[in-house]
Amino acid sequence: MKDEATRSLKREQWHDLARKLDWGFSYVDAKDVFPEAMSGTPWLSHQDWADWDEPYRTSYTEYVSSQVAKEASVNAVREAIGRPEDFARLERPWLSALKLHSATLPLAEFAAAIGNLRAARFGRDSAWRTTAAFGAMDEFRHTQIPLLLMHGLLPWDPQFDWTHKFFHSENWVAVAGRHLADELLLCANPIEFAVGTNFVFETGFTNLQFIGLSSLARNTGDRMFENMVNSIQTDEARHAQIGKPVLATLVKHDPEYAQYLVDKWFWRSWHFFAVVTGFAMDYLTPVRDRTASFKEFMQEWVLGQFQASLEEMGLKRPWYWDTFLASLDNYHHMVYASAYTYRATVWFDMVVPGPEERAWLREKYPDSWPEFEPIWDRISERWKEVGPEVEWHTHGATPVGFCALCQMVLCEGAPGNNHARVIRRGTDAHIFCSEPCQWLFEKEPDRYEGHKDVVKRILAGEAPANLLQLLRHFGLSPGDWGRDAHRGHYPWAKREAG
Amino acid sequence: MPWCKAEGMGDLWEGEMRSCKVEGNPVLLLKQAGRVHAYADRCAHQAVPMSEGRFRDGVLTCRAHEYAYDAATGAGINPGNVRLRAYATKSEAGEIWVDTTRAP
Amino acid sequence: MLVPLYGFLLGDTLGLIVLVQDTDPVARIAESLEQAACMRVVPTGRNRVASGGRELDLEMTVAQAGLAALDRVDVYPAKAD
Numbered sequence: 001m002k003d004e005a006t007r008s009l010k011r012e013q014w015h016d017l018a019r020k021l022d023w024g025f026s027y028v029d030a031k032d033v034f035p036e037a038m039s040g041t042p043w044l045s046h047q048d049w050a051d052w053d054e055p056y057r058t059s060y061t062e063y064v065s066s067q068v069a070k071e072a073s074v075n076a077v078r079e080a081i082g083r084p085e086d087f088a089r090l091e092r093p094w095l096s097a098l099k100l101h102s103a104t105l106p107l108a109e110f111a112a113a114i115g116n117l118r119a120a121r122f123g124r125d126s127a128w129r130t131t132a133a134f135g136a137m138d139e140f141r142h143t144q145i146p147l148l149l150m151h152g153l154l155p156w157d158p159q160f161d162w163t164h165k166f167f168h169s170e171n172w173v174a175v176a177g178r179h180l181a182d183e184l185l186l187c188a189n190p191i192e193f194a195v196g197t198n199f200v201f202e203t204g205f206t207n208l209q210f211i212g213l214s215s216l217a218r219n220t221g222d223r224m225f226e227n228m229v230n231s232i233q234t235d236e237a238r239h240a241q242i243g244k245p246v247l248a249t250l251v252k253h254d255p256e257y258a259q260y261l262v263d264k265w266f267w268r269s270w271h272f273f274a275v276v277t278g279f280a281m282d283y284l285t286p287v288r289d290r291t292a293s294f295k296e297f298m299q300e301w302v303l304g305q306f307q308a309s310l311e312e313m314g315l316k317r318p319w320y321w322d323t324f325l326a327s328l329d330n331y332h333h334m335v336y337a338s339a340y341t342y343r344a345t346v347w348f349d350m351v352v353p354g355p356e357e358r359a360w361l362r363e364k365y366p367d368s369w370p371e372f373e374p375i376w377d378r379i380s381e382r383w384k385e386v387g388p389e390v391e392w393h394t395h396g397a398t399p400v401g402f403c404a405l406c407q408m409v410l411c412e413g414a415p416g417n418n419h420a421r422v423i424r425r426g427t428d429a430h431i432f433c434s435e436p437c438q439w440l441f442e443k444e445p446d447r448y449e450g451h452k453d454v455v456k457r458i459l460a461g462e463a464p465a466n467l468l469q470l471l472r473h474f475g476l477s478p479g480d481w482g483r484d485a486h487r488g489h490y491p492w493a494k495r496e497a498g
Numbered sequence: 499m500p501w502c503k504a505e506g507m508g509d510l511w512e513g514e515m516r517s518c519k520v521e522g523n524p525v526l527l528l529k530q531a532g533r534v535h536a537y538a539d540r541c542a543h544q545a546v547p548m549s550e551g552r553f554r555d556g557v558l559t560c561r562a563h564e565y566a567y568d569a570a571t572g573a574g575i576n577p578g579n580v581r582l583r584a585y586a587t588k589s590e591a592g593e594i595w596v597d598t599t600r601a602p
Numbered sequence: 603m604l605v606p607l608y609g610f611l612l613g614d615t616l617g618l619i620v621l622v623q624d625t626d627p628v629a630r631i632a633e634s635l636e637q638a639a640c641m642r643v644v645p646t647g648r649n650r651v652a653s654g655g656r657e658l659d660l661e662m663t664v665a666q667a668g669l670a671a672l673d674r675v676d677v678y679p680a681k682a683d
Contacts, residue, residue: 012578055577056565066564207544211562230561237543237563305544338616341641375615375642382641398638401608401617410608410617418610420617422674429672431608431617455619459606 011059019057021126022046039122040191042254052125052245056238063134067141070231074145077227082149084156086224092349092485094220097280099159099348101209101225103166104177104276106146111167111185113139115197116239119190128242132190135198135239142232149228158480162347169475170463172454173275173346176407179451180268191246195258196265199243202236204306205269208277210236212297216281219289244309251314260443262310263318267436270324271331271406278332279339282364283350287357293364295328320436323419327412327434329368333361334411337375341396343482344467345474351485352379354492371415380493388488397467402453404430405437412437425449500597501588508593510534515558515569517549520596525585527594528553530569536587536596537572541565542580558582605664605671609635612678613643620675624665628658632677648680 025033036043087095116139119132150163166174167181184196210233217225250258274294281294292300307317318324336350343350353361353376362369379394386393401410401420412434413419421438422431425445432438441448457463463473471481502520507527510516515528517539524539526548539547541560551561557575558567566575572582586600609620609631620634632649651658653675658667669675 055579056563057576057578207562211544211546233562234564237565301544334615337642371613372615374613374644378642378644394641396618396638396641398634399619401619410610411615415613415615418614418617420608420610420674422608422672429670431672431674455606 011057011062015057015059018059019054019127019130022050034122034124038118038189039124040189041257042250044124044249044253046124048253049124049128049249052128052249054127054131054238054241054245056241058131058134058238063137067137067235070234071141074227074231077224078149078152081224082152084153087153087156087222090220090222091286093284093351094222094286095157096348096350096482096485097213097284098222098225099162100276100279100284101213102146102150102160102163103347104173104272105209106143106163107167108177108181108185109139109142111181112197113137113143115185115188115193118188119193119242123190123194123242128190128246131239131242135242138235138239141235145228145232149224159347159349159482161480165475166347171345171347171474171476172402172407172409174475175454176402177272179407180272183447184265184268191250192261194242194246195250195261196269197243198240199247199309200262200265201269202240203243203309204266204302205273206233206236206240207301208273208294208297212292212301213277213280215291216285216289219291220286244313247313255314258313259315262315263320263436264440264443266306266318267320267324267440268406270327271408274327274332275335275408279336282332282361283336283353283357287360290360293361294332295364298328318436320439323435326414329365330414331412333365333368333372334414335409337372337379338400338409338411341379341394342400343484344391344395344471344476346482347476347480349483349485352376352383352490354490368414375415380490383488383490383493386488388486388493390488391483394484394488399455399458399465399467399470401431402455403433403437404451404453405432405441405448407451407453408433500599501595502597504536504594504596510594513553515549515553517547520585520598523598524549525596525598526558526582527587527596528558528569530556533570534587534589534594535570535572535602536585536594538583538585538598540583542574542582548582605669607631607669608672608674609638610674610676611635611639611643612676614639615642617674622664624669625663627660628662628664628667628669629660631664631675632660635675635677646679650678650680652676652678 113136116132116136120129120136123129123132147164150160153160167178188196210229214226214229247258278294281297310317339346340350358376382394403410410420410433419434420431422429454463458465464470504518504520504527507518510527510529512529515526517524517526526537526539528535539549541548543563543565546560546562548558548560552559553569556569558569567582568575572584574580584602586597586602588595603624605622605624607620608617610617618635618638620631622630628651632651636645653669653673
């Protein structure tokens with residue numbers, strides 16, 4: 001190595017001595033230093049965590065020099081291709097994928113910095129704490145890079161304002177996003193955080209967005225997005241590896257709880273990615289640039305590897321696996337068609353799949369797509385009836401229902417069989433989009449039942465029922481609410497002459 | 499027929515890496531210190547093609563998560579508990595041959 | 603009294619809120635839901651309404667049918683005669 005002469009020892013020669021710096025406590029009890037409420041359940045002696053190991057090693061010096069190089073590279077790309085005119089060349093639907101990603105991820109990453117910092121203090125082994133400290137710094141970076149890059153696009157397109165605004169708004173997607181991020185990232189103890197965030201969300205799912213969607217970004221010509229997410233992804237292996245050794249110890253001491261945490265966070269992560277990545281891959285990426293469907297990316301990046309990891313850990317597939325596989329064929333299609341017809345309630349434009357896109361979807365989803373055909377026929381017909389620019393003819397005005405657990409619209413199942421179910425606890429009714437959401441709620445009702453979904457806020461007089469007023473409550477105005485990406489100017493929607 | 503020609507790879511330069519298909523398998527070829535090495539073109543971590551990463555100073559680095567391998571052996575440098583699948587190679591008449599059924 | 607219900611129209615992609623008076627006939631639920639979903643599902647004007655696994659009499663009032671706030675109701679096309 002070229003700098004060998006200038007270093008006294010290589011990292012691998014000293015790092016193992018330095019990464020384990022745990023000591024016994026003399027005038028306080030270990031339980032006072034690491035209270036169970038902060039460090040997580042089960043509370044085990046340090047001996048049980050002592051062989052905690054992160055296979056991918058990093059010293060602080062390496063961390064800093066490698067991050068500096070990455071920053072320089074992102075900045076170089078930004079200077080070269082980060083101006084509005086570079087983005088103006090991209091297809092409009094793809095820009096919506098960018099807006100969806102930019103709103104939902106950067107401030108969630110910031111929340112993940114908090115989760116990592118809690119582990120950096122209350123994780124039960126020193127190597128775990130150090131890796132989590134690096135993780136927190138990673139997450140700050142993952143927040144700031146997209147905030148900086150998208151800020152430059154604001155004067156050109158006000159919808160990019162949602163990069164920063166989203167999580168601070170009362171928008172229904174933000175209510176769902178906060179419900180997830182608050183529990184997973186801000187409030188979870190280090191054990192639940194390691195299983196939910198590091199093992200399930202990051203190891204299991206983020207490759208969809210950071211590798212799968214990034215490859216589509218390259219095809220569409222969005223080199224900025226590709227570079228940004230690739231740079232973020234290179235940090236991921238280092239802090240995501242916290243998950244496995246924590247889960248391994250948990251499986252050894254409380255396998256039932258380990259299985260519960262995996263089942264819980266797999267389902268919740270699934271709903272998040274089905275919308276963020278599912279929309280982007282199957283609807284917002286131009287059809288000529290698509291290399292695989294969302295389902296195929298899921299099969300490649302999530303199903304195979306996740307199942308292998310579970311087996312390696314001695315865990316089973318989540319009990320709702322068959323429900324999940326059916327959801328893989330339907331859920332994001334259900335949400336997309338619903339959201340298209342309520343597009344003014346979101347901060348990005350949406351697109352009607354035309355004949356070419358629908359042929360592609362039919363081929364990729366042969367079992368489920370036929371049920372969606374009549375819906376898109378109907379929406380297309382409504383566009384033809386009024387012609388371009390008349391958004392409201394294909395837009396709903398009636399309030400929609402939201403799941404009491406995931407806070408998303410009631411879209412589990414298929415058009416012919418919606419899986420929503422209502423339960424009553426005392427005088428309160430709670431509706432769930434699916435059996436797994438009901439199961440999660442009933443496992444920890446005290447945790448969830450105080451939260452009001454958008455409908456309950458409307459019924460309690462805390463949010464308006466009128467659509468236009470509700471849009472304002474959602475943080476939207478005519479300047480940034482979602483429209484049809486082409487304003488209805490579709491070649492297939494042209495009315496016959498005469 | 500275990501030995502297969504790696505089509506169009508005879509002109510591989512010192513310090514260069516390229517991917518090709520051998521019997522349908524994606525193979526990474528690289529040349530270091532005058533020797534050709536062949537590996538399955540997939541990172542041991544999450545199967546991202548190594549050919550999309552970097553090959554510098556004798557180290558192969560995956561583009562996705564920066565897993566690093568010794569280019570001469572395929573052994574993991576960071577993390578140290580993984581390795582690339584290495585294949586036997588030979589050079590004949592200016593062409594490179596790979597046997598994906600055998601280790602070097 | 604106003605009764606908010608979760609309405610599910612067969613062939614639609616999501617559940618909607620249907621607001622009816624407890625004195626309205628059950629048929630009103632089907633009309634409201636079809637209208638609310640008309641940009642996705644072609645209205646038929648001839649429907650059945652069910653809740654909790656039982657089909658409801660379209661001419662009964664919402665109160666007589668025993669529907670409570672935030673119950674799930676399902677609307678299906680009527681069988682062809």
